[in-house]
Amino acid sequence: MSGKGKTIKVDYLARVEGEGALFIRYDDDQVHDVQLKIFEPPRFFEAFLRGRDYTEAPDITARICGICPVAYQMSALHAMEDALDLVPTPELRTLRRLLYCGEWIESHMLHVSMLHAPDFLGYPSAVAMAKGHPEIVRQALEIKKAGNALLRLLGGREVHPINVRVGGFYRTPIPEQFESLREQLLAARDLAEQMCRWSARLPFPENNQEFEFVSLVNPDEYPMNEGRIQSSRGLDISAGDYEQYFREEQVPHSTALHSILIERGAYLVGPMARFNLNYSRLSSRVKQVAEELDFRPPCTNPFKSIVVRCLEVLYAFDEALRIIENYQPPAHPYLTVKPRKASGCAATEAPRGLLYHRYGINAQGKITHAKIVAPTSQNQKTIEQDLRLMLPKFMHLPEDQLQGLCERAIRNYDPCISCSTHFLQLHLQHDQPGSL
Amino acid sequence: MTNQEVSERWLLISLGNRFRSDDGVGPFLLQKLKASLGHAAEFYESGGDMVGLLGQWKDRRVCLVDAVQVSGRKQGDLIRANGLADLLAPSLCNTSSHGFNLKEAIELGKNVRLLPRRLEIFAICAENFTCGNRLSAEVKRGAVLAEQQITELVQADNGGQQCTNNH
Numbered sequence: 001m002s003g004k005g006k007t008i009k010v011d012y013l014a015r016v017e018g019e020g021a022l023f024i025r026y027d028d029d030q031v032h033d034v035q036l037k038i039f040e041p042p043r044f045f046e047a048f049l050r051g052r053d054y055t056e057a058p059d060i061t062a063r064i065c066g067i068c069p070v071a072y073q074m075s076a077l078h079a080m081e082d083a084l085d086l087v088p089t090p091e092l093r094t095l096r097r098l099l100y101c102g103e104w105i106e107s108h109m110l111h112v113s114m115l116h117a118p119d120f121l122g123y124p125s126a127v128a129m130a131k132g133h134p135e136i137v138r139q140a141l142e143i144k145k146a147g148n149a150l151l152r153l154l155g156g157r158e159v160h161p162i163n164v165r166v167g168g169f170y171r172t173p174i175p176e177q178f179e180s181l182r183e184q185l186l187a188a189r190d191l192a193e194q195m196c197r198w199s200a201r202l203p204f205p206e207n208n209q210e211f212e213f214v215s216l217v218n219p220d221e222y223p224m225n226e227g228r229i230q231s232s233r234g235l236d237i238s239a240g241d242y243e244q245y246f247r248e249e250q251v252p253h254s255t256a257l258h259s260i261l262i263e264r265g266a267y268l269v270g271p272m273a274r275f276n277l278n279y280s281r282l283s284s285r286v287k288q289v290a291e292e293l294d295f296r297p298p299c300t301n302p303f304k305s306i307v308v309r310c311l312e313v314l315y316a317f318d319e320a321l322r323i324i325e326n327y328q329p330p331a332h333p334y335l336t337v338k339p340r341k342a343s344g345c346a347a348t349e350a351p352r353g354l355l356y357h358r359y360g361i362n363a364q365g366k367i368t369h370a371k372i373v374a375p376t377s378q379n380q381k382t383i384e385q386d387l388r389l390m391l392p393k394f395m396h397l398p399e400d401q402l403q404g405l406c407e408r409a410i411r412n413y414d415p416c417i418s419c420s421t422h423f424l425q426l427h428l429q430h431d432q433p434g435s436l
Numbered sequence: 437m438t439n440q441e442v443s444e445r446w447l448l449i450s451l452g453n454r455f456r457s458d459d460g461v462g463p464f465l466l467q468k469l470k471a472s473l474g475h476a477a478e479f480y481e482s483g484g485d486m487v488g489l490l491g492q493w494k495d496r497r498v499c500l501v502d503a504v505q506v507s508g509r510k511q512g513d514l515i516r517a518n519g520l521a522d523l524l525a526p527s528l529c530n531t532s533s534h535g536f537n538l539k540e541a542i543e544l545g546k547n548v549r550l551l552p553r554r555l556e557i558f559a560i561c562a563e564n565f566t567c568g569n570r571l572s573a574e575v576k577r578g579a580v581l582a583e584q585q586i587t588e589l590v591q592a593d594n595g596g597q598q599c600t601n602n603h
Binding site: 066110114126127130131134137138141142144145148157158159160 | 484490
């Protein structure tokens with residue numbers, strides 16, 4: 001081994017959800033080891049779902065995450081409905097999509113403005129960034145507020161909505177309730193378009209990589225609740241086949257399982273995957289903005305995921321407004337079904353990517369087994385690979401800048417460690433000659 | 437940003453989790469004040485989204501109620517603070533790495549000019565934050581004191597200054 005070995009250590013990575021650390025050992029020639037160490041304790045959601053009623057799964061699993069509770073509710077609902085052969089009416093299906101639009105808006109805008117943008121502008125936090133760029137932060141807050149308003153109207157409240165149930169909603173809105181919301185969404189959509197243009201002008205480190213992108217693909221729409229699981233390398237399966245193609249593995253350094261595509265390895269879920277596999281299904285406004293910005297698929301630089309998130313926010317506004325324009329209240333807020341012994345599964349698109357749920361229930365409707373695969377656990381191996389491939393391009397940087405770049409690279413993925421343990425100390429070790 | 441008319445009524449905001457025993461004192465107090473003050477004030481039970489407060493409280497007169505843990509203070513003690521001027525107790529500043537705490541929300545509000553024009557914080561000292569929906573007797577006594585002071589504050593200002601031109 002040539003060159004001087006080094007260690008870079010960051011005890012806690014900021015602006016990610018949850019607790020974890022990163023350990024990187026490298027020398028001047030190569031990176032020897034990258035470990036995304038998730039030490040947040042396991043949360044045992046799958047275990048304590050056992051014995052609970054099938055109707056409770058959406059609300060219990062929503063507690064896995066305060067940022068994307070709707071995603072957990074949606075995957076749980078669809079899995080239960082798959083088990084019980086319950087097909088929601090088109091009107092109910094559309095309202096669920098509208099609720100998901102609200103979550104994408106508030107979750108993406110939180111990450112874009114409060115967690116990710118300070119990285120590009122050289123600020124340690126959103127609070128500090130707000131001094132230099134108050135207008136951007138104010139716009140982001142207005143956009144997020146509109147997403148929250150959608151969640152409040154359809155979900156009953158902004159955090160951990162309480163209005164969804166297997167078969168539909170407890171209560172559905174009347175068209176008049178959308179009137180004032182429509183104005184708010186229109187105003188926020190204009191701000192979202194400005195945010196797309198602003199984000200595309202940020203300085204992006206060069207870090208194009210080859211990923212196998214995985215997301216839902218639905219021929220009729222940009223995917224949220226439904227679709228087949230497809231990849232950029234030819235995978236095309238239903239959610240029912242997920243566990244034949246994807247496997248979770250234990251790794252010694254993480255309390256979260258690592259997901260791999262069997263015999264293929266790491267893959268990427270999330271906004272970049274959705275954008276690259278579903279670009280044609282975005283609204284004409286979003287595609288026009290993307291074209292004007294010369295931002296077309298494939299996007300292979302994770303630093304540019306901030307632009308993709310902004311485009312998805314713009315899409316969510318377009319979609320929400322389209323749904324509201326055409327809203328027909330469902331004849332009944334929910335469909336009923338008698339429980340029976342069954343099993344079912346579903347995958348939906350959480351803001352951070354594919355979220356898979358599988359449940360078994362007994363004749364009394366009690367849950368006998370549960371399996372949840374969160375987006376962050378699917379991306380963990382990819383994050384490690386990204387760092388392994390990225391670092392050699394930036395070895396010339398001073399150690400503190402290299403360390404900062406590693407933290408930024410991790411935030412590109414908007415990791416939610418609390419979901420996946422269900423992240424971060426950073427420890428970069430530059431080896432001394434002969435130290436191995 | 438659009439120019440929206442700012443309500444002159446006090447906005448009473450609660451923080452805290454109803455299902456974490458004494459942490460529920462904020463929502464408990466809000467419910468009591470809703471019953472006694474009615475339309476004299478507006479009420480907002482925050483689910484914990486501190487950034488969301490910035491959109492709620494801009495230019496308003498705000499009372500914020502929450503449970504607090506302060507070493508050396510007894511359960512039920514009431515701590516009152518001017519949120520725009522005083523240092524906040526550390527336990528009012530708990531945060532997740534993905535969210536903001538109250539102190540950060542106030543700092544952010546200063547930087548983007550989304551602050552209330554008055555922010556009175558009523559923090560009730562508590563110790564039991566385990567699962568449950570009952571308040572301890574001490575914390576309930578603190579809530580009664582807070583209720584009296586908030587009621588006096590709101591009633592004293594009702595019919596008071598109506599001019600919204602602060603500049």
